[in-house]
Amino acid sequence: xxxxxxxxxxxxxxxxxxxxxxxxxxxxxxxxxxxxxxxxxxxxxxxxxxxxxxxxxxxxxxxxxxxxxxxxxxxxxxxxxxxxxxxxxxxxxxxxxxxxxxxxxxxxxxxxxxxxxxxxxxxxxxxxxxxxxxxxxxxxxxxxxxxxxxxxxxxxxxxxxxxxxxxxxxxxxxxxxxxxxxxxxxxxxxxxxxxxxxxxxxxxxxxxxxxxxxxxxxxxxxxxxxxxxxxxxxxxxxxxxxxxxxxxxxxxxxxxxxxxxxxxxxxxxxxxxxxxxxxxxxxxxxxxxxxxxxxxxxxxxxxxxxxxxxxxxxxxxxxxxxxxxxxxxxxxxxxxxxxxxxxxxxxxxxxxxxxxxxxxxxxxxxxxxxxxxxxxxxxxxxxxxxxxxxxxxxxxxxxxxxxxxxxxxxxxxxxxxxxxxxxxxxxxxxxxxxxxxxxxxxxxxxxxxxxxxxxxxxxxxxxxxxxxxxxxxxxxxxxxxxxxxxxxxxxxxxxxxxxxxxxxxxxxxxxxxxxxxxxxxxxxxxxxxxxxxxxxxxxxxxxxxxxxxxxxxxxxxxxxxxxxxxxxxxxxxxxxxxxxxxxxxxxxxxxxxxxxxxxxxxxxxxx
Amino acid sequence: xxxxxxxxxxxxxxxxxxxxxxxxxxxxxxxxxxxxxxxxxxxxxxxxxxxxxxxxxxxxxxxxxxxxxxxxxxxxxxxxxxxxxxxxxxxxxxxxxxxxxxxxxxxxxxxxxxxxxxxxxxxxxxxxxxxxxxxxxxxxxxxxxxxxxxxxxxxxxxxxxxxxxxxxxxxxxxxxxxxxxxxxxxxxxxxxxxxxxxxxxxxxxxxxxxxxxxxxxxxxxxxxxxxxxxxxxxxxxxxxxxxxxxxxxxxxxxxxxxxxxxxxxxxxxxxxxxxxxxxxxxxxxxxxxxxxxxxxxxxxxxxxxxxxxxxxxxxxxxxxxxxxxxxxxxxxxxxxxxxxxxxxxxxxxx
Numbered sequence: 001x002x003x004x005x006x007x008x009x010x011x012x013x014x015x016x017x018x019x020x021x022x023x024x025x026x027x028x029x030x031x032x033x034x035x036x037x038x039x040x041x042x043x044x045x046x047x048x049x050x051x052x053x054x055x056x057x058x059x060x061x062x063x064x065x066x067x068x069x070x071x072x073x074x075x076x077x078x079x080x081x082x083x084x085x086x087x088x089x090x091x092x093x094x095x096x097x098x099x100x101x102x103x104x105x106x107x108x109x110x111x112x113x114x115x116x117x118x119x120x121x122x123x124x125x126x127x128x129x130x131x132x133x134x135x136x137x138x139x140x141x142x143x144x145x146x147x148x149x150x151x152x153x154x155x156x157x158x159x160x161x162x163x164x165x166x167x168x169x170x171x172x173x174x175x176x177x178x179x180x181x182x183x184x185x186x187x188x189x190x191x192x193x194x195x196x197x198x199x200x201x202x203x204x205x206x207x208x209x210x211x212x213x214x215x216x217x218x219x220x221x222x223x224x225x226x227x228x229x230x231x232x233x234x235x236x237x238x239x240x241x242x243x244x245x246x247x248x249x250x251x252x253x254x255x256x257x258x259x260x261x262x263x264x265x266x267x268x269x270x271x272x273x274x275x276x277x278x279x280x281x282x283x284x285x286x287x288x289x290x291x292x293x294x295x296x297x298x299x300x301x302x303x304x305x306x307x308x309x310x311x312x313x314x315x316x317x318x319x320x321x322x323x324x325x326x327x328x329x330x331x332x333x334x335x336x337x338x339x340x341x342x343x344x345x346x347x348x349x350x351x352x353x354x355x356x357x358x359x360x361x362x363x364x365x366x367x368x369x370x371x372x373x374x375x376x377x378x379x380x381x382x383x384x385x386x387x388x389x390x391x392x393x394x395x396x397x398x399x400x401x402x403x404x405x406x407x408x409x410x411x412x413x414x415x416x417x418x419x420x421x422x423x424x425x426x427x428x429x430x431x432x433x434x435x436x437x438x439x440x441x442x443x444x445x446x447x448x449x450x451x452x453x454x455x456x457x458x459x460x461x462x463x464x465x466x467x468x469x470x471x472x473x474x475x476x477x478x479x480x481x482x483x484x485x486x487x488x489x490x491x492x493x494x495x496x497x498x499x500x501x502x503x504x505x506x507x508x509x510x511x512x513x514x515x516x517x518x519x520x521x522x523x524x525x526x527x528x529x530x531x532x533x534x535x536x537x538x539x540x541x542x543x544x545x546x547x548x549x550x551x552x553x554x555x556x557x558x559x560x561x562x563x564x565x566x567x568x569x570x571x572x573x574x575x576x577x578x579x580x581x582x583x584x585x586x587x588x589x590x591x592x593x594x595x596x597x598x599x600x601x602x603x604x605x606x607x
Numbered sequence: 608x609x610x611x612x613x614x615x616x617x618x619x620x621x622x623x624x625x626x627x628x629x630x631x632x633x634x635x636x637x638x639x640x641x642x643x644x645x646x647x648x649x650x651x652x653x654x655x656x657x658x659x660x661x662x663x664x665x666x667x668x669x670x671x672x673x674x675x676x677x678x679x680x681x682x683x684x685x686x687x688x689x690x691x692x693x694x695x696x697x698x699x700x701x702x703x704x705x706x707x708x709x710x711x712x713x714x715x716x717x718x719x720x721x722x723x724x725x726x727x728x729x730x731x732x733x734x735x736x737x738x739x740x741x742x743x744x745x746x747x748x749x750x751x752x753x754x755x756x757x758x759x760x761x762x763x764x765x766x767x768x769x770x771x772x773x774x775x776x777x778x779x780x781x782x783x784x785x786x787x788x789x790x791x792x793x794x795x796x797x798x799x800x801x802x803x804x805x806x807x808x809x810x811x812x813x814x815x816x817x818x819x820x821x822x823x824x825x826x827x828x829x830x831x832x833x834x835x836x837x838x839x840x841x842x843x844x845x846x847x848x849x850x851x852x853x854x855x856x857x858x859x860x861x862x863x864x865x866x867x868x869x870x871x872x873x874x875x876x877x878x879x880x881x882x883x884x885x886x887x888x889x890x891x892x893x894x895x896x897x898x899x900x901x902x903x904x905x906x907x908x909x910x911x912x913x914x915x916x917x918x919x920x921x922x923x924x925x926x927x928x929x930x931x932x933x934x935x936x937x938x939x940x941x942x943x944x945x946x947x948x949x950x951x952x953x954x955x956x957x
Contacts, residue, residue, distance in 0.1 A: 035957070210956035211956055212956050223944070224944070224949075226939050226943060228706065228934035228937060228942065229702060229706050231702060260929065261928050261929050261930060262930050262941060262942060264706075266927075269730075273697075273698035273728055275698075276692075276697075276698025276699045277701050278702060280703035281706035282706070283702075284702075286705070286933075286935040302692055303692060306692050396950075401946050405939055438935070439667050439686075440665060440687075440933070443684075444685075446687050446688075447688075448679075448680055448690065449688065449689045449691075451690065
């Protein structure tokens with residue numbers, strides 16, 4: 001066996017179980033315990049498109065430096081699923097450990113010289129200690145938490161406290177869970193040398209952080225933005241957004257006296273209808289949104305083009321998953337960049353916000369409503385399955401109580417009274433954004449919304465000049481949008497460099513880690529994280545001020561790179577794609593290798 | 608093109624309860640073919656809305672795509688209109704009425720718009736019982752694309768070119784009743800006497816009121832062999848039950864109840880007075896309505912009038928217990944829990 005490196009607060013713990021056996025709460029318990037010990041953690045689900053019975057994995061990365069991306073290694077594997085033993089065994093990094101349920105012999109399969117295999121008779125112990133079949137299965141999962149607590153030095157008191165909080169209303173469950181924990185814990189203590197080199201240690205202070213998924217944060221953001229109408233059609237991985245919005249509305253949006261709801265959630269018959277409802281509600285002045293994923297955006301495209309041309313504010317949340325077509329619904333990608341940017345027929349283009357983590361999901365879920373109303377157009381919030389459904393440790397969300405929604409250019413009865421006549425599509429201010437009115441307020445503000453040709457006065461037209469006048473004004477509005485979207489985030493290298501790296505959304509973590517590693521090897525990269533489309537001025541400036549710019553994205557066709565080339569066409573030969581599109585979150589290794597390989601090739605070419 | 612109608616207010620013209628003249632309920636000049644049934648329906652809508660004293664700005668006029676969908680431009684110029692995409696009017700109307708439940712929603716659709724591309728949304732707006740008038744201007748033909756059969760064309764009817772339709776038609780009213788609609792009526796564009804009170808009753812009904820109005824297409828479907836022509840409808844029309852709407856403000860005289868009339872009180876206090884033309888017709892029983900329709904269809908008769916009404920179906924907002932105040936008018940302070948609540952909430956995320 002190779003000498004094992006000590007990995008204190010720097011390890012990946014992966015748990016392989018079967019879908020529907022209640023392992024999620026056991027894994028959550030482990031994650032939270034590490035979090036409470038002050039260790040930076042992230043938890044990623046790898047799950048099948050299935051309700052019960054198929055393999056599922058949960059991967060916890062603990063890292064004292066705070067790196068959040070997938071790392072590509074596994075230090076401790078808990079193999080609870082016989083179906084995947086072999087695969088799970090193969091995945092353990094050299095020098096790592098595999099814990100398995102030794103109730104049944106697995107010796108021959110479980111052989112690898114370069115790792116340590118630890119058998120714990122979890123089923124046997126639980127079958128002896130618990131009588132109900134369902135409880136036995138659940139407690140088997142809790143028992144491995146106990147074994148890991150011993151093996152990895154996870155604070156038992158913290159675990160106990162978490163159990164007490166979780167089951168505060170059902171004290172009986174605290175006892176049975178504790179019993180199962182101790183079964184695993186005592187067995188490991190008695191039979192193995194504890195702790196392992198890959199282990200936890202109480203460190204810093206996580207009191208300013210929270211653990212949250214992107215979907216939860218997005219739903220919460222919609223609540224704080226003042227959204228009142230949510231229309232949706234269930235689709236993985238976006239469903240959690242509406243679940244979250246609904247839960248928080250039940251908690252914060254019920255009229256205390258009547259019990260009535262100060263919101264309206266409509267489960268539509270399909271995504272087409274959901275889009276129509278969002279447009280209808282925004283048209284009358286209620287903030288409305290729909291969460292969906294790529295296939296939903298395809299279906300909504302007709303309405304998205306309508307809202308672009310008729311200039312109706314609307315919010316589309318795309319939690320991206322693997323395409324094309326149905327693709328892999330439970331895997332992640334950044335593959336809808338082009339789709340969102342140009343959704344629908346004819347000349348259309350739409351602003352997109354790209355959150356990199358749940359904290360930004362919350363902030364941008366508020367910003368997206370302001371932007372949609374200010375620009376009177378569909379605006380996308382494009383996260384992905386990795387951000388949306390995984391557990392992220394992020395700084396606590398904060399709220400500025402002085403915030404008020406920016407409804408943009410809306411004229412009410414008082415404004416109309418001062419006017420001779422209201423017309424809908426006139427560019428009064430020169431920024432390409434016309435004034436609108438809301439139904440139900442004033443007959444003087446009445447106008448006719450149409451997706452057919454219309455002129456600046458809002459009347460139907462088939463006149464070439466009048467048609468073109470509107471299309472050209474929409475371009476002026478697009479220029480205005482560039483000044484309104486969130487800025488890109490620039491991290492300069494420690495020294496002057498002609499190399500740049502550009503990423504967006506959930507690729508951020510992988511770039512941060514890879515960049516540090518590259519710097520240690522003498523490769524310096526300025527990093528720009530794009531947070532929105534259209535690109536604000538600093539993006540174009542960044543492209544023009546570097547000789548080589550790596551563009552990191554999680555899709556096959558380099559969609560973001562294509563967008564960049566469309567915006568700044570003189571920089572095409574300077575852009576180098578680093579692509580990752582197998583459906584798993586991008587690991588830092590991919591970025592590291594991508595940069596290294598290119599620089600090496602370039603060097604060879606020069607030599 | 609849109610042609611504005613010159614606004615002339617004549618002294619001494621009759622005004623309604625809110626001081627508006629009939630002309631105040633008109634819209635732009637119609638660009639439909641001369642003699643189009645749709646224009647008669649528009650005139651009936653103008654009359655009904657004026658009689659009901661609807662505030663123009665409280666009305667939203669919704670439509671999809673097709674000849675029928677142009678008509679919202681032709682009535683109540685003081686109301687916001689929304690000409691959406693083909694077959695999707697119901698979803699936009701649903702969203703609009705979700706955001707502001709005080710609006711009076713009128714959706715004007717056609718047989719092409721509602722029974723083909725929009726069949727799904729038609730079904731679901733009924734299922735949700737969104738409080739609106741869903742009016743289908745039914746001519747059995749695609750006019751704007753020059754005369755193809757629509758899904759409501761009767762089997763055996765011929766097109767202008769002489770083709771015979773082989774497929775069964777989708778019966779709008781029977782479909783709506785089977786899908787659980789709370790109010791279903793049918794009329795004929797040329798029968799304003801029947802249409803105006805039906806429209807009024809449909810608007811007053813607190814749910815999704817489906818009105819199927821046979822409206823002959825003078826250009827593509829008003830020939831021999833068509834079952835949606837003026838002459839065919841006049842010859843085969845059968846009145847089952849007539850309706851009048853009496854507003855809560857109007858005095859209801861005892862004599863109204865005489866004979867074969869049956870009052871249905873709506874939740875807003877108004878009353879629909881049903882006059883049974885056919886004594887065995889009961890519009891409150893679903894199986895009876897469907898059986899009656901079917902019996903007369905077998906004889907080639909088109910039953911008109913208020914065919915079905917159920918006051919006890921809850922509408923979208925009652926189902927979801929939405930607050931009575933329009934959501935769009937809600938103060939932001941009531942919608943936002945604030946920073947302290949956010950801090951408190953996050954204790955559970957640590």
